[in-house]
Amino acid sequence: MMQLKNQVEWALHCCSVLAALPEGKTVPAKVLAEFHGVPREYLAKAMQGLAQAGIVAGTLGPTGGYRMAKDPSDVSFLDIVEAVEGKKSTFACSEIRMKNPCMTKQERKCVGERPCGIAKVMWDADEAWREHLRGVLLSDLVAAVGEEVPSEVLVKGEAWLNDRC
Amino acid sequence: MMQLKNQVEWALHCCSVLAALPEGKTVPAKVLAEFHGVPREYLAKAMQGLAQAGIVAGTLGPTGGYRMAKDPSDVSFLDIVEAVEGKKSTFACSEIRMKNPCMTKQERKCVGERPCGIAKVMWDADEAWREHLRGVLLSDLVAAVGEEVPSEVLVKGEAWLNDRC
DNA sequence: CCTTTACGGATACTATATATCCGAAATAGA
DNA sequence: TCTATTTCGGATATATAGTATCCGTAAAGG
Numbered sequence: 001m002m003q004l005k006n007q008v009e010w011a012l013h014c015c016s017v018l019a020a021l022p023e024g025k026t027v028p029a030k031v032l033a034e035f036h037g038v039p040r041e042y043l044a045k046a047m048q049g050l051a052q053a054g055i056v057a058g059t060l061g062p063t064g065g066y067r068m069a070k071d072p073s074d075v076s077f078l079d080i081v082e083a084v085e086g087k088k089s090t091f092a093c094s095e096i097r098m099k100n101p102c103m104t105k106q107e108r109k110c111v112g113e114r115p116c117g118i119a120k121v122m123w124d125a126d127e128a129w130r131e132h133l134r135g136v137l138l139s140d141l142v143a144a145v146g147e148e149v150p151s152e153v154l155v156k157g158e159a160w161l162n163d164r165c
Numbered sequence: 166m167m168q169l170k171n172q173v174e175w176a177l178h179c180c181s182v183l184a185a186l187p188e189g190k191t192v193p194a195k196v197l198a199e200f201h202g203v204p205r206e207y208l209a210k211a212m213q214g215l216a217q218a219g220i221v222a223g224t225l226g227p228t229g230g231y232r233m234a235k236d237p238s239d240v241s242f243l244d245i246v247e248a249v250e251g252k253k254s255t256f257a258c259s260e261i262r263m264k265n266p267c268m269t270k271q272e273r274k275c276v277g278e279r280p281c282g283i284a285k286v287m288w289d290a291d292e293a294w295r296e297h298l299r300g301v302l303l304s305d306l307v308a309a310v311g312e313e314v315p316s317e318v319l320v321k322g323e324a325w326l327n328d329r330c
Numbered sequence: 331c332c333t334t335t336a337c338g339g340a341t342a343c344t345a346t347a348t349a350t351c352c353g354a355a356a357t358a359g360a
Numbered sequence: 361t362c363t364a365t366t367t368c369g370g371a372t373a374t375a376t377a378g379t380a381t382c383c384g385t386a387a388a389g390g
Contacts, residue, residue: 001346002169004256004287005378012283013261028335037264042380048337061388062334077286090255091169096178099202100318102325107318117309118177121242121301122169129294136286144282153265153272160267166377170347193366207349213368226357227365335388344379351372360363 007046007084010038012141014047015080017161018056019072019142020154027165028065035161046084053083065165072142078133089126093119169250172211175203176249177242177306179212182326183221184237184307185319192330193230200326211249218248230330237307243298255294256287 014032021027029047033040047066050056057069068075093116098108146154179197186192194212198205212231215221222234233240258281263273311319 001253002167002250002255003253003378004167006257006259007379009256009259009261009283012287016283030335035265036261037266038261039380041382044336045380051336058336059388060335060337060386061390063389064335064387066336077290085167088166088168090167091174092171094171094174096174096201096203100200100322101202102321103318107315111314111318114313117306117313118174118181121298121306125242125294125297128297129290132290132293133286141282141286148279148282149276150272153268153276156267157265168347168377172348195366204349206351209367210349216367223367224357225355225366225368226359228358229356229366231367331390333388333390335386337385337387339383339385341382342380344377346375346377348375349373352370353368354370355366355368357366358364360361 002090004081004085006038007042007049008081010036010043011046011050011080011084012077014043014066015050015055015068015072015075015138016141016145018066018068019075019138020145021067021161024067025165026059026063026065026067027161031065031161031164035157049084050080053079055079055083063165071139073137073139075138076134077136077138077141078130080138081133089123090129091119091122091126093122167255169246171203172207172214173246173249175201175208176211176215176245179208179231180215180220180233180237180240180245180303181306181310183231183233184240184303185310186232186326189232190330191224191228191230191232192326196230196326196329200322214249215245218244220244220248228330236304238302238304240303241299242301242303242306243295245303246298254288254291256284256291258284258287 013036017032018027029044030040033043047056051058054069055075056066058066095116097116098112178201182197183192194209195205198208212221216223219234220240221231223231260281262281263277
């Protein structure tokens with residue numbers, strides 16, 4: 001099916017929450033999970049990925065949890081997606097052109113000097129995808145949410161978070 | 166990992182072969198599989214997908230096999246990829262924003278009128294990917310192969326195919 | 331000292347991708 | 361007419377990746 005993991009969606013939403021948080025505040029994975037209605041333990045794995053990528057920072061102990069490690073205007077969608085999904089291309093070239101039964105060893109070497117034309121197209125498409133995600137910043141998302149979501153909902157959400165961390 | 170099926174790669178290479186074929190000639194899946202060094206039965210499934218999408222046409226009986234059903238200049242990479250992989254987006258929005266515990270039914274309805282901002286970005290990225298693949302035609306690939314692959318190799322390949330269909 | 335947290339590893343479970351097999355229908359040639 | 365060859369669709373098996381949970385450790389706050 002060629003789908004991104006659901007953890008990617010969760011990570012994006014969690015970053016959206018963390019980026020809108022007042023300076024210094026942290027939110028534990030447990031609360032983020034409850035807020036989004038997703039399994040805590042599994043979401044934790046995604047958050048670990050974000051932490052490992054230096055996007056968020058986790059602090060230990062009670063009153064601990066996650067906060068942004070970078071300014072939201074310095075984090076792109078691509079950063080977040082790659083942190084949990086990995087950086088591999090969606091197209092894996094297995095060089096089947098080389099299995100052509102009617103090439104000599106020398107011809108194989110000659111052809112092998114150039115990249116496979118099919119792979120090149122697929123990889124360029126991947127790059128177009130990445131380029132789009134690279135162009136949207138977490139700060140853009142926060143701004144859009146601020147415009148599109150009724151302020152009362154935002155206020156209630158903030159209060160709900162304040163209530164439990 | 167979020168990878169395309171290997172059948173996508175096979176289908177692209179097979180189309181590259183079929184598109185360079187002289188008018189009226191057909192190549193059975195068995196031969197295409199041997200030419201690319203991939204399992205016959207499984208490649209057959211990919212070819213069925215291409216046939217169902219109207220990209221290639223399969224003819225029955227001895228001397229049967231596959232041929233292009235459209236002009237190569239009328240078939241894009243996207244057509245081939247979608248025929249095998251399907252047309253679903255790589256990002257599935259599960260609307261977890263709606264699971265926010267502090268929204269009333271009415272607020273939920275209000276928010277639900279606009280599409281999720283995160284999904285919109287991801288879907289736009291998908292569209293950029295598709296747009297790139299839409300812009301490269303099978304005829305472009307054939308032309309590139311003609312330029313980049315030594316003509317002796319092409320001639321030998323053609324002869325090899327003539328030998329068995 | 332006790333609770334809460336992130337972190338990392340180990341372990342199930344589930345869904346998808348990969349691969350094979352079989353029977354049916356069609357077709358060309360003997 | 362008979363046989364060989366092909367596509368086609370369905371059924372089935374296997375491998376791999378995604379989903380989810382559990383546990384022990386270390387760190388930090390009250």
